[in-house]
Amino acid sequence: MGNSPDGKAPDDANPPEDVNSPEEERPSIGRTLQQARIAAKLTIDEVSGATRVRIPIVHAIEQDDFSRCGGDVYARGHIRMIAQKVGLDAEPLIERFDAEHGGRPAPTPAAPLFEAERIRPERRRPNWTAAMVAAIVAVAGFVGFTAFSGGDGDGKTKPVAEGPKPEKTNVKPSATKTADPKPDPSDSAIAAAPRDKVTVKLSATDDKSWISAKAHNGKLLFDGLLLKGDSKTFQDDDQIDLILGNAGAIDLFVNGKKVEDEFETGQVERLSYTKGDPEVG
Template sequence: MTLGNSPEDDRPSIEEDRPSIGRVLKQARLSAGLTVDEVSASTRVRVPIVLAIEQDDFARSGGDVYARGHIRMIARRVGLDPAPLIERYDAERGGRPAPTPAAPLFEAERIRPDARRPNWTAAMVAAIVAVIGFVGFTLVSGGDERSSRDRTVAEGQAPEARPSKRPSGRPADPKP
C-alpha cells in the first residue's frame, strides 16, 4: 500500500470482472465453432466491422443505431440473447437516444414558399386546342358557305330565257 491510496482502490470493481461486449461475442463465436467469415456471411455485417466489434470498437459500425443492430445480429448468430448486450451497450454509451419526432423535420418544407413557375405543359395544350378549334371552325363555316351558295342558285329564280340568235330550225347546243 502506498501513500494516498486506500485498500479499496486496489480491489477490482464488478464492472472490470465482467468481460466486454466484444469479448463476449468473440467467445460465443469461438465456442460455436464459427469463423468471422461465416458470421459475416450469415449476418451480412462486413468482416472488418465484426472484427472491430469483437475488439469493442463500435465506431466502424456507423453510429449507435447500427452498432445495436450489429450486436443484435451477431449475438443471435452465435447463439446469445442480444437483449442484455444491447442494454449494456446503452448503459456504457449514456443510454438510448430519444427518438426524433418526424413532424419537425417536415415543418421546414411546409414553411418554405414554393417558387411558382409557369406551367408550360398546360400552355402547350391550350395552344393546340385553340389551333384545332380554329381549323375546325374554318372547315365547318367554309363548308356552310358553299352549300348555302349552291342552295340559293338551285332554289332561286330561274334565269330568263334569252332569244337565241340561231335559226329556229336547229336546236341550241347544250352547254356542258
C-alpha cells in the first residue's frame, strides 16, 4: 500500500466522520435557555423580574438543576415562562423535559379537599334569632297573663295595661327571621372569607385551564384541569401559590375580592397571595 503525497497513510488523511447524531449534539434545556437569554441581551435579573421566577431558580435551571423548582409541575411552568421571555417556543423544551423526567404525571383528583371547602361555610350555627323571638314571646305572654289576671284588682295593675304592645311580637317571628342576613349567592364561597386566612377562588368561565395550587408550607393542594364552568376554592393560614396554564379563561377572587388583571388566553401566570391581598404576587 502506498502513501499519500503528504506522507500520511490513506486512513490518516481521511479520518472517519463524527458519528455523534444531531440529537446528541443538541444543547441541554438549561444551556438552550441560557444561550437564548444571552442572544436576547437579557440578564438573569431581568428574566426573573419579568417571569416572577426567583433569581436562584433561573440560575439553577440554566445549569440543568431543576431540584430548586419545587417539583416537576413547577419546573414545567418555569421553563415555559422563561422560554417565552427569551423568545423560544416552549413546547419542544417541555416535551424534552417530560421525556427526561418520566413524563407528565396524571392529574391528582382533589374532590375530598373541595368537598371540605364547600361544607365549611354551611356548618350550622346557633340560631340566636329564633332564641330571641322565643324569649320575647315568653316575656310577652307572661306580661299579658299578669295584666289579664290583675284586671279585677284595685287598679294598681293599670301600669301593665301596656302589656298588649309586646304581645304584638307574636305575629312577627316570620318578619324577624327574614332579617337574618344571608351572603350574596354569587360569591357565597368566599363572601365571608376570614381575615386570619387567605382564601382564593378560581372559576373557569371562558375555557378550560390547567391549574396548580400550593400551600405556604409547600403542600400541593391541586394539580389538574379545571373545566369550563367549574370552580375551585383554596384556603391557607399564610399564603397560596398558583400557576394558571390558561390565565385568560380564569376569573380569580382573592379574600372575597375579584382580581381585575387582564390575563390573555393561553398565557401562563405564576401568582402568590397572602392575607393582605388581593395583589398579584
